[in-house]
Amino acid sequence: MSYVEEVYANLQEKHVNEPEFLEAAKRVLDTIAPAVAENEEKYRSVSLLERLVEPERIVTFRVPWVDDAGKTQVNLGYRVQFNSAIGPYKGGLRFDKTVNQSVLKFLGFEQIFKNSLTGLPIGGGKGGSDFNPKGRSDAEVMRFCQSFMTELYKYIGANEDVPAGDMGVGGREIGYLYGQYKRITNLYEGVLTGKGLSFGGSLARPEATGYGLVYITDEMVKGAGKELKDKVIVVSGSGNVAQYAIQKAEQLGAKVVTCSDRNGYIYDPDGIKFDVVCEIKQQHRASLAEYVEKVPTAQFFPGEQPWGVKCDIALPCATQNEINGAAAKKLINNGCWCVAEGANMPSDADAIDAYEEARKANGFLYMPGKAANAGGVATSALEMSQNSERLSWTFEEVDSKLQGIMAGIYAKVAEAAGRYSDKDDFVTGANIAGFLKVADAMVAQGNV
Ligand code: NDP
C-alpha cells in the first residue's frame, strides 16, 4: 500500500460515519500522490499526512434561543479549526439544516488548500449550525446569532480564527454576529469578514466569489484558445455566489440562461436578469418561482435541476454533490465543454470521472471549487488587511487585486498540472499546488 492509501484506509476506519469528509479527503489524497512520492521519506518521518487529515481542534456547542412564540429552540453549533500552518484559521459559517460535523470537516479540509492557493496567509477552518434560517423572522435570526456568538467568541479572534459567510450566512447574519462579539469582548477588530461597509467591511467582498469564479473561467477558456463572449452559460443556485457570477458573466458578454433554488430552476432564453434575482433573493427572501411573474418570457421548472439545458459552460453555485454522473453526462452530451465550480464540491465522484473522460477525449475544461471559488476567501483576506491597517480601499483597488489573484491561481494550478500530470488536469494541479505550501510550512514548524 502506498503512503496515501495507508493514510486513507486508517481515516476511513476511524471516521466511517463521515461520508462527505471521507469523500473530500480521498479526492485530495489520490491526486497529491505524485507530489507525496517525491518526498515520501521526509513526510512519513513526521507523519505529515496523518496530521493533515485531522483537524487541529473542533468545538461543538449547544445554541439555545427563544423563538417568536416564546419557545426555547436548541441548535448545534460548530467550529472546525482544521489547519493553521500558513495563517489564522479562515473560512465561512454555514447555517443550514443539513449541517453536521462531516459536512463541516469536508468544507474545512477543502478550505486549507483553497486558502493556500490564494497565496495569502490564511489557514483553513469552517463552522456553522444546523439552524435553518428559512421562514425565521429578523428578530429570531438576531437572537440565534447572539446565542451562537456567545459561545463562539471564546475560540476566535482577528489573529486566531476569522469566520465569514457561507450558505445561509450573509451580511445580515455577519452584522448580528459582529455586534455580539464586540459587546462581549469590548474589541473592535477584524474578527469576521463580509462585514457591512459602515463597520469595517470591504468593498467588493459580496461580489468576490462570483466575480472571481468568472475571472478564473475566463482565464481557463482563454488558455484553451477560446473566449467567454457570446457563450451560453448554465448557473445553478441563486444566492450570493450565483448572483454575482451571473452579473460578471453578462458584463463579459456571455449569456446566462438559468439559475435555480431548492424549489426548481428558471430558464430565461433572453438572459437571466441579475436585478430581478437580487430583488427576489436579497429583498424578499422568496422562491425563484416569483421570477416568471416579473419576466413572463421565462419559464420555471419546479423540482428540477438545470443540467439538461444546452450550454457551453456550466457554473454550479448551489451546494455539494448537486451534479451526479448522469447529470454530468447530460451536460457533456448536450455540448457543454467547460465546468467551473462556484459551490464547494458540487460535482460528485461519478461526475468528475465523466469530466475526466471528456478531458482526455476532447479537452473538456474543469476547474474544481477550491481554485474556482477562492476569490471569496481571498477578498476576505484583503478585508483583514484593510482592518489591520485601519484603511478602506476603493472598489477598483479590491477588484483589481481579486483579478490578479484569480489569474495567479490559474497560473499556479496550470503549472502544477503540467509538472505532475497533463497540463489541463486542473484537479491534480489545484490539489498539489495547494498542498505543497501547507506541507512545507508543517514540516518547517515541527511536530505540532
Ligand atoms: P446562499 O445561501 O447565498 O445561496 C445558496 C443557494 O443555493 C440558494 O439559491 C439555495 O436555494 C441554493 N441551494 C442550497 N441548497 C440547495 C439544494 N440542496 N438544492 C438546490 N439548491 C440549493 O449561499 P452561497 O451563495 O454563499 O453559497 C453557495 C455555495 O458556494 C456553497 O457551496 C458555498 O459553500 C460556496 N461558496 C460560498 C462562498 C461565499 O463567499 N459565500 C465562497 C466560496 C464558496 P434557496 O434560495 O432555496 O435557499
Ligand code: 2IT
Ligand atoms: O467556502 C468559502 O471559501 C467561503 N464560504 C468564504 C470563506 C471566507 O472566509 O470568506
